[in-house]
Amino acid sequence: MLALVLLGAGVGLALLWAPEDADQGATQRIFYLHVPVALTAYAMLGWGAWKALRLLWTREERYDLASYTGVHIGLIFALLTLATGSIWARASWGVWWDWRERQLVVFLILFLFYSAYFMLRYSLEPGGARGRISAVYALVGVVLIPVSFLAVRLADQFLHPTPLIRRGGPDIEAGMLFTFGVCFAGMLALGATLYANELTGKRLDARLRELREVLT
Amino acid sequence: MSSGDKYLWGAYLVVLLAVLVWVAIIALKLQRLERELGEIVELARRG
Amino acid sequence: MTYLRDAAALARKDLLLELRGRETVPAMVLFVLAVFVAFRFALPEDQERAAAGLLWVAIVLTALLGLVRAFVPEQDQRTLDALVLAPCDRSAIWLGKSFSVLAFLLVAEAAAVPLFGLFFERPSAATVGAILLADVGLAAIGTLMAAMAVGGRAREVLLPLLFLPLAIPVVIGGVGATVAADPARYLGFLALYDAIFAILAWATFEYVVTE
Numbered sequence: 001m002l003a004l005v006l007l008g009a010g011v012g013l014a015l016l017w018a019p020e021d022a023d024q025g026a027t028q029r030i031f032y033l034h035v036p037v038a039l040t041a042y043a044m045l046g047w048g049a050w051k052a053l054r055l056l057w058t059r060e061e062r063y064d065l066a067s068y069t070g071v072h073i074g075l076i077f078a079l080l081t082l083a084t085g086s087i088w089a090r091a092s093w094g095v096w097w098d099w100r101e102r103q104l105v106v107f108l109i110l111f112l113f114y115s116a117y118f119m120l121r122y123s124l125e126p127g128g129a130r131g132r133i134s135a136v137y138a139l140v141g142v143v144l145i146p147v148s149f150l151a152v153r154l155a156d157q158f159l160h161p162t163p164l165i166r167r168g169g170p171d172i173e174a175g176m177l178f179t180f181g182v183c184f185a186g187m188l189a190l191g192a193t194l195y196a197n198e199l200t201g202k203r204l205d206a207r208l209r210e211l212r213e214v215l216t
Numbered sequence: 217m218s219s220g221d222k223y224l225w226g227a228y229l230v231v232l233l234a235v236l237v238w239v240a241i242i243a244l245k246l247q248r249l250e251r252e253l254g255e256i257v258e259l260a261r262r263g
Numbered sequence: 264m265t266y267l268r269d270a271a272a273l274a275r276k277d278l279l280l281e282l283r284g285r286e287t288v289p290a291m292v293l294f295v296l297a298v299f300v301a302f303r304f305a306l307p308e309d310q311e312r313a314a315a316g317l318l319w320v321a322i323v324l325t326a327l328l329g330l331v332r333a334f335v336p337e338q339d340q341r342t343l344d345a346l347v348l349a350p351c352d353r354s355a356i357w358l359g360k361s362f363s364v365l366a367f368l369l370v371a372e373a374a375a376v377p378l379f380g381l382f383f384e385r386p387s388a389a390t391v392g393a394i395l396l397a398d399v400g401l402a403a404i405g406t407l408m409a410a411m412a413v414g415g416r417a418r419e420v421l422l423p424l425l426f427l428p429l430a431i432p433v434v435i436g437g438v439g440a441t442v443a444a445d446p447a448r449y450l451g452f453l454a455l456y457d458a459i460f461a462i463l464a465w466a467t468f469e470y471v472v473t474e
Contacts, residue, residue: 033227056470080234087227113428123415133411136467143463147456151432154452158443194238201245208252215259
């Protein structure tokens with residue numbers, strides 16, 4: 001499985017050196033990194049929410065760790081999205097942060113929200129209740145995603161009435177699309193691997209703790 | 217290297233570093249788990 | 264109809280408690296006033312949006328204050344457990360609770376908004392509408408968050424963390440309705456927010472409070 005990741009991510013990266021660059025020049029290539037990272041973040045958070053839903057539906061405890069891991073990886077990718085987005089902003093416009101960049105603002109809100117997820121988990125005693133409450137919170141989170149998108153879009157209209165600089169140009173050539181696809185797949189694969197590893201780690205942890213308790 | 221390139225490399229570096237850091241964390245975790253497993257085996261053997 | 268009756272009973276209990284104790288609402292009013300005065304000096308002089316921003320920050324923080332107190336009557340876990348064990352739909356608890364939170368918030372605002380008009384600028388009809396809509400949303404999702412926080416440690420710190428990210432869209436909607444030329448869009452957004460999160464909170468509350 002790791003091979004898949006390395007293949008996916010690596011090929012994606014390697015291909016980057018091949019295709020044509022846009023009118024923005026080299027900096028446009030960050031797009032191949034930033035957007036897949038962002039999309040993977042959404043995917044992971046969505047996955048976490050799906051697992052959360054399954055938990056509430058079936059009341060099977062195993063979904064709790066799965067949901068937790070999904071959110072965990074999602075948060076990491078969200079942080080990376082903010083980081084890469086910030087670098088891209090600096091490269092394109094000379095500023096590290098621009099409130100007009102809607103997706104970044106949405107990610108900032110989500111970052112706040114999902115960071116609180118961890119605060120929530122740490123403040124609760126381990127057990128079924130914690131799993132359920134975390135699951136509900138994860139669900140609220142995915143609902144928040146489109147709502148904040150809409151909100152930030154609306155905010156733009158009264159905060160920055162000047163038209164937004166459209167980024168990532170409308171002239172998507174075939175080579176770029178393909179590269180993007182590969183990068184996206186690679187990033188997803190990376191995310192999936194991180195998820196699987198992290199989940200195994202957490203499960204092991206839990207079972208060891210159980211064993212310890214049984215024995216002492 | 218133009219300044220644009222600098223940021224490009226910077227971005228990829230950031231992601232790469234993040235992945236490496238994560239790998240390191242997992243490695244540490246595995247170490248810890250292995251140690252705990254050893255302790256538990258000891259406990260089982262004794263009890 | 265017992266569902267609504269249960270919710271109403273719970274709300275009535277909270278309202279009566281407050282009427283007799285008079286702890287939360289006066290605190291909220293004073294708090295809003297304090298926020299107005301304190302933050303007035305923090306904001307630039309002549310931007311019209313400064314006042315709007317101040318109003319909405321004050322509303323959100325006051326709602327937070329009300330929410331922190333929301334489950335205090337049930338703080339002794341037994342009471343909450345008892346409520347949960349009661350033969351009523353758990354989501355009725357949510358309905359009753361958010362209603363009382365909403366009521367407290369409205370009462371506090373009934374005092375605060377005229378004061379805002381006095382100190383800063385008269386709020387437009389759109390603003391008032393936005394406040395009403397926002398209150399519903401804040402109470403709805405806030406009650407859910409308060410229920411989540413009540414079981415854990417450091418609940419006073421946790422609740423703001425849980426609540427504020429969710430309040431951001433409400434602030435956007437509210438400020439937009441206050442300053443924009445066409446407030447209808449923002450009011451519509453607030454209504455949408457209310458509907459979405461109220462339904463979500465109503466549907467999931469059960470899972471938050473049951474063991």
